[in-house]
Amino acid sequence: MSNTTIGLIGVAGLFLLFVLRMPVGLSMLITGLLGNIAIRGWQHALPSLSSETFAIASFYQLSVIPMFVLMGNIAGASGMGRDLYNAAYAWVGHIRGGLASATIIACACFASLCGSSAASAVTMGRVALPEMRRYKYDDALATGTVASGGTLGFTFPPSAGLVIYGILTEQAIGRLFLAGVLPGIILTLLFIATVFIVTTIRREAGPAGPRATMTERMATLGRASSIVLVVFVTIGGIYLGLFTPIEASGFGASFTLLVALLRRKLSLPVMKAIVLQTMRTTATVFLILMGAYVFIPFMTLSELPEIVVRFLLSFDLGTTGILIIIILTYLALGTFMEDFSMLILTLPVVLPVLKALGVDLVWFGVVAVLIIQMGLLSPPVGINVFIVKGIVPDVPMYTIFRGIWPFWYAMGLLIVLLLIFPQLALFLPNTMFGR
């Protein structure tokens, strides 16, 4: 049996394990292990099981995952998300759709603390949804805003998706972080424009809230300033070359902890919750990564990625044509797969194609995390949709999906902009680090 046939059987087996609901990380590990045994024999496959998984568990750059997750959890549990929302609410809550715009702004700021789409949606959803419902916001707009705003967590640095992408594609994480900044800001503005358009078409969808006095505005801004300072120190530190991403993660986590302690927000039960939540997320990411590190060598041995590259290039579609095929494939996969697993699973095949086409891998990293987020907002799975549903169980799924579509198109518009103007992603990293 040829290696390619074994590879094809492996891919079929992988999807069978997915259907049987084996955890994604273990599915990749099992397929990779059995495939390696079939191609290279027991003597080589079994030692690589331990060496490959140990290599990823001891990968220094991955220290940023538990550190940034810890930072986000401390920020969330100590009420920093609420402070951000209150500040944004005080400044823009009085205009039509202002509460929804405030949610988007707060999501963007909170995203710079946590790097996770789900964490942003949970934190801001718990704060913003009750307020929007109190002011009779349309359920579709309110839930759509929170679910979509959460995706900013995966776009802005310290995006966990960009960290994993950087490690798997051997791109500098600092470059990727900076590449996510401008698209993140543009996406925030596009989301706010979306809220404006929706509330212009249907005025009743987002009635104006009460106008805050200047004293109230300054007071809320003061309470949120500590968070802005944390973001400035961590992300600004990377941009100015003061910190590596790992140093920024550790420093950011300790700084957030210090702020939370000074604000007397951390009781023992809350600290335990923070630790357990951090351990859960660490487990999620690392099991998938360890599985991927067993699966990827099997894919390489099977020569399937090379065949896919040759197949795609044979159509003579040009770089843009192939990129569109990749984007559509990601969108389709995103409807039923979780963000990390989808990114890790597809890269062994997509990466050789991108290299063959001469695509800038930093640019594609930003595009990839955006597409994955679009997939995560799409039916039938849509992780962020389920998170929002968990906060407001009485709102039907249909209503939430209906509210998401305008934001989904805004994300699509950003991808088109990135295809036309790659500099939107590349300007900051090229300015800071050179080409």
Add this chain to the structure above:
Amino acid sequence: MLAVVDRLTRAVALWCGGVLIFVLMGIIVVDVTGRYVFNSPLYGSLDLSITFLVLIVASSIAYGGRTGAHVTADIFKTLLGPRFEWLNGIFVKLFAAIITAIWCWRLIVTGRTAARLGESTLLLNIPFEPIYFALGIGIGLYSLVLFTEAFVLARTGEVPLLSDESRIVMEQSPPSESRQ
């Protein structure tokens, strides 16, 4: 039986993982502060970070398994009947338990090989053997979780996840003063 496994995985994640994660944070802070303030970064910080990262991962995997953190691709979830769900659940957990047991064994074997070859970290010469063992124990604990879940599922027809108390407490965390 499941309660014992739950207590064990939670304790490992909370106390081992909790201490280790704050120590890792401390190492990074001391390293950065030492470099900028005293012009003397922490010697061997890279070695320490790598070691603690492996230990954190080892402490987290089993707890992640018991709280449902390990994601699945729910493709045909709604199409499967309850009887198939039950049988499939037992099969998947047993299969995963066997694979993770093999994985644990291989990590122990590779750890012994590392000891025989005298492998260690570059600066502090921390031997790799105990680090491999720690990861092996973490994966072994996950294997124990899966075996126990398969047994409980086969006997009682259902296996409740360990309550994700982190989420509960996070939701109850005191909010800061609301503007309203």
